[in-house]
Amino acid sequence: MISKLTIDQVFDTARVEEVIGDFVQLKKSGSNFKGLSPFTDERTPSFMVSPVKQIWKDFSSGKGGNVVAFLMEHEHFTYPEAIKYLAKKYGIEIEETEQTEEQKEQANERESLYLINEFARDYFQKTLWETESGKAIGATYFKERGFSVETIKKFQLGYSPDEWDAFTQEALKNGYKLSYLEKTGLSIVKGEKQFDRFKGRVLFPIHSLSGRVLGFGGRILTNDKKAAKYLNSPESEVYHKSKVLYGIYFAKQAIAREDNCYLVEGYTDVIQFHQTGIENVVSSSGTALTSEQIRLIHRLTQNITLLFDGDAAGLRASLRGVDLILEQGMNVRICTFPEGEDPDSFAKNNSLDELREYLQENAKDFISFKASLLASEAKNDPIKKAETIRDMVTSISKIPDTIKQEVYLKECSRIMDIGEDVLFSTLAQLLQKNQREASKKKPQDTPQMQVVPSEKEVVEKVDTLLELEQKIIELLLLYGEVEEDFEELILETSEEGKIVFKPEWSKSKVFEKIYLDLQEDEIEFSNEGFKELYYAIINEYNQSGSLKIDQFVNSLPSEPAQIATHVLMDEEKHQLHDWERKDIFVKEKKHGVSQIVSETILNLRRHLVAMKIADMSELVKEEGEDHKKRESLQDIMDYISLKKILSEKLNRVL
Numbered sequence: 145m146i147s148k149l150t151i152d153q154v155f156d157t158a159r160v161e162e163v164i165g166d167f168v169q170l171k172k173s174g175s176n177f178k179g180l181s182p183f184t185d186e187r188t189p190s191f192m193v194s195p196v197k198q199i200w201k202d203f204s205s206g207k208g209g210n211v212v213a214f215l216m217e218h219e220h221f222t223y224p225e226a227i228k229y230l231a232k233k234y235g236i237e238i239e240e241t242e243q244t245e246e247q248k249e250q251a252n253e254r255e256s257l258y259l260i261n262e263f264a265r266d267y268f269q270k271t272l273w274e275t276e277s278g279k280a281i282g283a284t285y286f287k288e289r290g291f292s293v294e295t296i297k298k299f300q301l302g303y304s305p306d307e308w309d310a311f312t313q314e315a316l317k318n319g320y321k322l323s324y325l326e327k328t329g330l331s332i333v334k335g336e337k338q339f340d341r342f343k344g345r346v347l348f349p350i351h352s353l354s355g356r357v358l359g360f361g362g363r364i365l366t367n368d369k370k371a372a373k374y375l376n377s378p379e380s381e382v383y384h385k386s387k388v389l390y391g392i393y394f395a396k397q398a399i400a401r402e403d404n405c406y407l408v409e410g411y412t413d414v415i416q417f418h419q420t421g422i423e424n425v426v427s428s429s430g431t432a433l434t435s436e437q438i439r440l441i442h443r444l445t446q447n448i449t450l451l452f453d454g455d456a457a458g459l460r461a462s463l464r465g466v467d468l469i470l471e472q473g474m475n476v477r478i479c480t481f482p483e484g485e486d487p488d489s490f491a492k493n494n495s496l497d498e499l500r501e502y503l504q505e506n507a508k509d510f511i512s513f514k515a516s517l518l519a520s521e522a523k524n525d526p527i528k529k530a531e532t533i534r535d536m537v538t539s540i541s542k543i544p545d546t547i548k549q550e551v552y553l554k555e556c557s558r559i560m561d562i563g564e565d566v567l568f569s570t571l572a573q574l575l576q577k578n579q580r581e582a583s584k585k586k587p588q589d590t591p592q593m594q595v596v597p598s599e600k601e602v603v604e605k606v607d608t609l610l611e612l613e614q615k616i617i618e619l620l621l622l623y624g625e626v627e628e629d630f631e632e633l634i635l636e637t638s639e640e641g642k643i644v645f646k647p648e649w650s651k652s653k654v655f656e657k658i659y660l661d662l663q664e665d666e667i668e669f670s671n672e673g674f675k676e677l678y679y680a681i682i683n684e685y686n687q688s689g690s691l692k693i694d695q696f697v698n699s700l701p702s703e704p705a706q707i708a709t710h711v712l713m714d715e716e717k718h719q720l721h722d723w724e725r726k727d728i729f730v731k732e733k734k735h736g737v738s739q740i741v742s743e744t745i746l747n748l749r750r751h752l753v754a755m756k757i758a759d760m761s762e763l764v765k766e767e768g769e770d771h772k773k774r775e776s777l778q779d780i781m782d783y784i785s786l787k788k789i790l791s792e793k794l795n796r797v798l
Contacts, residue, residue: 146227150238154227155698157234160198160211167218167353169400169444182218182443183207185435187473187544192713198694201713208709210697219354220254229354256324257382261349261357263320264330267311268302268347268360278303282346285365289412290492295419299348299394304362306344329359329378342375348411350376350383350429351393353440359383361390361411361429376429387436389426390414398423399444406503407433407441408451413487421496422503425451433465438472449477449507453486463517466510470542479507511536511552515559533560537567541574609755612748613674616658618711619741620681624655625690628738654741655685661745667752677704750790757783 161170161177170177170193177193180186183205190203201208207217215226231238272278282303286296304311312331316322322338325331332339345362352358359377377383391414399405406425408414417425428437441448448469469476479502481490491499508516514536533556540552553571557564632648652660659682661667669675680700684691693712697705757780764776 154230158211158230161193161195163211199709209706254381257328260328265349265357272303302347304342309338311340312338355393386434389437390429391426395426403445404447405441405445406449408487416488416491420491447475451487452480467542473544476510477507478513511555537570613669615744623737626654630657673707677707753787
């Protein structure tokens with residue numbers, strides 16, 4: 145168990161914008177930060193972070209909460225894991241008791257797989273540095289590649305001994321289940337026998353964005369033609385190769401800082417670049433580039449530079465990934481190295497300044513690169529040239545931004561010496577074709593000649609009561625301790641027997657006004673989540689007289705904390721621009737708090753009265769006795785009168 149003192153220290157120290165900034169590229173937006181959602185595929189930023197309130201909200205997925213909630217949602221951490229991660233990030237000491245066998249049993253499968261991968265990483269590292277075979281074979285190989293001791297340790301590289309089950313036996317000895325060893329792919333089970341998947345290989349741990357070990361890449365060191373040169377962990381609950389980029393954990397801050405990501409092909413390319421001094425580099429680990437991998441980069445930057453060796457066949461195949469990048473609305477440049485060189489060897493043989501200069505001078509925008517590559521293949525063949533131009537226009541059609549499309553078409557026209565009007569016409573044809581194909585793929589649920597409901601019929605009905613309850617929660621969270629003059633609605637019966645109101649003014653805090661009014665009318669929240677949060681807020685005000693948003697949200701259980709976050713961030717979704725600069729002075733909401741509070745309570749009363757009238761009207765229809773009907777009808781008339789008074793007070797039409 146982690147002590148409350150430690151948890152409080154973590155919450156006091158951790159900054160939500162700093163933690164989330166490690167995973168999402170954030171840009172200043174007024175008093176808040178904005179970025180692309182890490183949970184959905186979007187091109188317009190809807191992910192908001194509030195440094196003042198220390199909360200976040202993703203409007204595209206509806207998720208939100210505090211810094212711990214983000215880590216639990218994004219990295220699938222448990223609550224203790226999130227606390228430990230933050231403690232490590234901010235250098236906070238945290239006491240941990242050793243896990244018992246029972247606790248290991250209770251750990252969920254995903255966590256068990258993480259723990260086994262981390263155990264394997266430590267085992268392979270220990271084998272590399274502390275065993276004779278590790279030093280003689282593994283460490284020697286890495287040093288021959290030009291990796292320093294610091295680099296080897298930074299990337300947590302290791303070595304698996306050339307024995308059939310050395311690792312498996314060590315893991316079993318330490319209490320790890322064979323079934324989980326098999327699920328991670330670290331052990332291969334055949335009947336009663338077990339084998340190490342990575343025996344006799346040097347190991348490259350593959351990390352998540354947060355630094356957790358997801359799997360491994362292993363390189364064989366012998367000339368065994370039957371065995372694969374590189375071997376990756378199989379797909380598991382925690383490792384999906386199409387969604388992972390090697391080196392992303394070590395590169396994320398540099399990518400965001402440089403606003404560019406270099407994409408290479410192999411593990412050693414990444415490591416060698418880091419060692420030279422360029423850290424904003426990742427690898428697809430030998431797999432074809434996927435949309436998920438591109439989106440992972442897109443969270444950090446909009447710019448990708450693809451780095452390839454001079455192999456023409458490989459280059460042609462790699463160009464398929466360019467279209468995927470363009471589809472995501474990203475900017476892509478391509479750089480190739482001289483013949484016989486790859487990113488690893490070039491970085492090894494050149495200084496940091498030389499490498500940077502080369503990348504800057506030789507990185508071409510995708511249209512120039514594609515034109516030079518394909519044009520050299522076409523040479524003087526007009527048919528091949530026409531195919532090349534069509535290929536380039538096809539890539540341009542993938543770009544969602546029309547301005548970029550036009551710029552690239554003009555560039556293509558200049559390079560390929562062809563009229564712009566022809567290219568624009570071709571692009572229009574391609575776009576129309578894409579639209580037709582997309583519409584064909586959509587399921588046609590509506591039969592021909594069937595009447596389709598109008599938009600009015602499918603619009604969702606607004607839950608007025610829910611909206612009003614949310615508004616009350618919002619007012620309590622934002623203005624609860626603000627003191628205002630309120631007009632009290634004192635209902636009286638006139639000499640004519642009519643219900644009228646007598647206005648009286650009183651001074652009180654917003655939370656007192658709301659609490660006393662709801663209590664007087666015996667109003668209970670219909671939404672259980674709002675109800676729980678309401679009493680938590682009132683209790684906090686009664687105890688301390690004030691409410692610090694960041695501390696309050698952190699003290700709540702996960703469900704009410706998430707509700708509070710949604711309410712608070714919905715309030716900040718729409719911000720006024722800097723109108724004062726244009727001599728337009730807008731009155732702040734806080735200056736009209738009294739009016740907003742009063743109107744919200746009156747609207748709630750009016751809505752509840754309307755609901756009461758509707759319920760009583762239904763009962764009247766079922767009542768048989770005349771005198772009961774008369775009594776009920778009189779009650780309904782009284783409620784209608786009350787509703788009329790409330791409507792008049794609100795300047796609403798009855």
